[in-house]
Structures are given as C-alpha cells and as structure tokens.
Amino acid sequence: MEFKNLYIFLKVVEQGNISKAAKELNYVQSNVTARIKKLEEELHTPLFHRHNRGIVLTPEGKKLLVYAEKIVSMVTDMKRAFRSPDIPVGKLDIGSVETVIKLPLILSKYNKKYGHIDLSLTTGVTEQLIDDVLNYRLDGAFVTAGSLSNHPDLVQYDVFEEELVLVSDADAGTIDELKMKPFLVFHSGCGYRAKLMEWLRDEQVASSKLMELGTLETILGSVYSGLGVTFVPRSTVEHHESRGLIQCHKVPEQYSRIKTVFIRKKDAFLTTSLEKFIDTINEIRQKEDYAFPLF
Incomplete structure (x- = not known):
C-alpha cells in the first residue's frame, strides 16, 4: 500500500x-x-x-x-x-478553549522567538479538542482538566487554575432568581458547562433553560442585554465587571474551581517546535509578572 x-x-x-x-x-x-x-x-x-x-x-x-x-x-x-534538533521548523497546530486569558501572551512570545514556525490555532470545546489531539489532528491543545484530559494516551501540563462565576447583567436579582433564567452556554463537551450542570443538579434546579451560543463574545453580549446568565472564568469578564456592564456572583468552591491544562498525544513524536511551545508556557507561568495562579 x-x-x-x-x-x-x-x-x-x-x-x-x-x-x-x-x-x-x-x-x-x-x-x-x-x-x-x-x-x-x-x-x-x-x-x-x-x-x-x-x-x-x-x-x-x-x-x-x-x-x-x-x-x-x-x-x-x-x-x-531528522531535521535540525535545536531549531524548530515546520507547522504547529494548536487548539484551545475560548477563554484561556493568557493565550495571546503565550502565542505572541512564541511567535516572536520562533517566527518561522507555521503556527495555527483552532478553538473549540474541551471534548472535541481532546478527540482532535488523540486522533493526531492537533499537536496539542489547551483544555479544561477533567476525566478526559487524564486519558492514558495523553500527557498534560498544568497551565493555571481559576474561578468560575455566575455572570448576569448589571440589574440582576438574587442567586435563586438567576437560577431560573436561561443559561447561555457553549456547546456540549465544554468543561464550564459540565461544572454548571453539576451545580444545577446538586441544587436540584430542573427548570433552567439552556441556550447554546457559539462564541464568548456572543454569550457576553446576550448577557448584557438581559437574555440570560452564563458561567465562565472570572478572568475573562473582570474588565466588563469593572465597567459596570455585568455582575459576577460566587458559587460554592467545589463547582467554581477549574484547571486549564495543555495536552499532547503521548505516543506522538515530541517535535522541537512543540517542545519549545511547552517551554514557552512554562516560562510565562513561572515569571512573577505574569504568574498564573495555581490554587
């Protein structure tokens, strides 16, 4: 053949x-x-x-x-x-969930240092990105940690851990009232959505309506207009909160803590370009000025 x-x-x-x-x-x-x-x-x-x-x-x-x-x-x-072991060359296909707040910094630093790499970025939900890495469609991806990211065929690297918050418009009511509003969510397979569903289930909230929207920008715009509420990392909405456009509401810690990890396929050859990308993640995470909080 x-x-x-x-x-x-x-x-x-x-x-x-x-x-x-x-x-x-x-x-x-x-x-x-x-x-x-x-x-x-x-x-x-x-x-x-x-x-x-x-x-x-x-x-x-x-x-x-x-x-x-x-x-x-x-x-x-x-x-x-069989190319140069020290100089990264070729193509690097990376995937990411939409809300990795430090992703632009990582990409910028990597691109400035290794500008000859053909770097591409695909966004999606965690389950799809994991499937893409497992089936060699992506070299690596930023995903939310969970049972799937601990797959035996994957290697994962801690990136940061942060707080998920319930986000409403500026004129919101109580938490109990917000639970009855439509929840604006990413597509099935999203780690944030899974945490939300876990919380609603344990709170025995059965009547909330889920509305799937494709992008964070669309979700937040819909929250501003009062269409519903959403459940996303606080870091992605802090600047909106400081301008008085939204309100962030805490939920119990067991539902609000979520970790972002970078994954790669265990049996795939670790190319120099991917190795340097992982080094860039670690360099940025360890720098005091740009430290990602790990709880």
Whole structure:
C-alpha cells in the first residue's frame, strides 16, 4: 500500500469531493479517482458512497480514516525528527478553549522567538479538542482538566487554575432568581458547562433553560442585554465587571474551581517546535509578572 494513496484519501475526506481534492493537490481528477480505487481494491471494500453532491465515507472508510490519520501523522513526525534538533521548523497546530486569558501572551512570545514556525490555532470545546489531539489532528491543545484530559494516551501540563462565576447583567436579582433564567452556554463537551450542570443538579434546579451560543463574545453580549446568565472564568469578564456592564456572583468552591491544562498525544513524536511551545508556557507561568495562579 502506497503512503501517497493514504495522503490522497485524507484529502478527499477533508474536501468531501474528489474534484476539489484534485484541485487542492494539483492533480488531474482521474489520478485521484484511480488512487482511491487502488485503495479499495487492496482493502477489498468500497471506501466512499457516491452521490450527486459529493461523497461520504462508508463504515469501512471511517475505519481506514483512523489508521490513515495515524500513519500520515507518524510519517510527518519522522521527517521532522531528522531535521535540525535545536531549531524548530515546520507547522504547529494548536487548539484551545475560548477563554484561556493568557493565550495571546503565550502565542505572541512564541511567535516572536520562533517566527518561522507555521503556527495555527483552532478553538473549540474541551471534548472535541481532546478527540482532535488523540486522533493526531492537533499537536496539542489547551483544555479544561477533567476525566478526559487524564486519558492514558495523553500527557498534560498544568497551565493555571481559576474561578468560575455566575455572570448576569448589571440589574440582576438574587442567586435563586438567576437560577431560573436561561443559561447561555457553549456547546456540549465544554468543561464550564459540565461544572454548571453539576451545580444545577446538586441544587436540584430542573427548570433552567439552556441556550447554546457559539462564541464568548456572543454569550457576553446576550448577557448584557438581559437574555440570560452564563458561567465562565472570572478572568475573562473582570474588565466588563469593572465597567459596570455585568455582575459576577460566587458559587460554592467545589463547582467554581477549574484547571486549564495543555495536552499532547503521548505516543506522538515530541517535535522541537512543540517542545519549545511547552517551554514557552512554562516560562510565562513561572515569571512573577505574569504568574498564573495555581490554587
């Protein structure tokens, strides 16, 4: 089985269309089609369902996708390993939950020192980011700590721990009244949402409505307007609170403490670029001027 065929297979999956994949790869379409057919012959199974709008993976295609991602990632790591061991080169794909308040500082320091690295950032909820790291789609990610981040196939590094607060508009009522308002949350898989649900369950609050919104900016804008309340780290809303736009309300400590960690895949080659990124996190965390509080 040719490695190039697996790479082409991944491009077709990514584009959802053979002609688009061919254009991305600068190949003629017939070449891509032939490569996919060769894979299907070698594996004795169809890998895609064809339809008018494109293609979708068959169950066997989904199975191959897991192996192909691992193989392509390992070959990429192998190539990186034989480059200069001291100078980070290549591409670094990092993921993060939206509310890592020190992330701009980390990225800025790293980029200034290693500006030739092709650094990309993907945002998402914790569960999705963990899945992306486990399946080699990301080199590492900032996520909220929990049972998933302690996965045996992951290495994690403490970044900081902070306080989650209930956030309402400036004219809010009591905590009991706020519990009855709609809760504006990130999508399922968010660590903050999980903590919120734990608190509401233990408080036996069953009637609160959840409204999923995609970004922190949208959530806070909706809180300002009185649409509902949210549950996010205090560090992300302190400047809004100081301007009198919102109110922050404490909740019991067992629900309000949450840790952010940086994770990477344990069996993936630790590239120089990723190693230097982790060093940058530690340098910033340890500096007195920018110390991240660890409780």
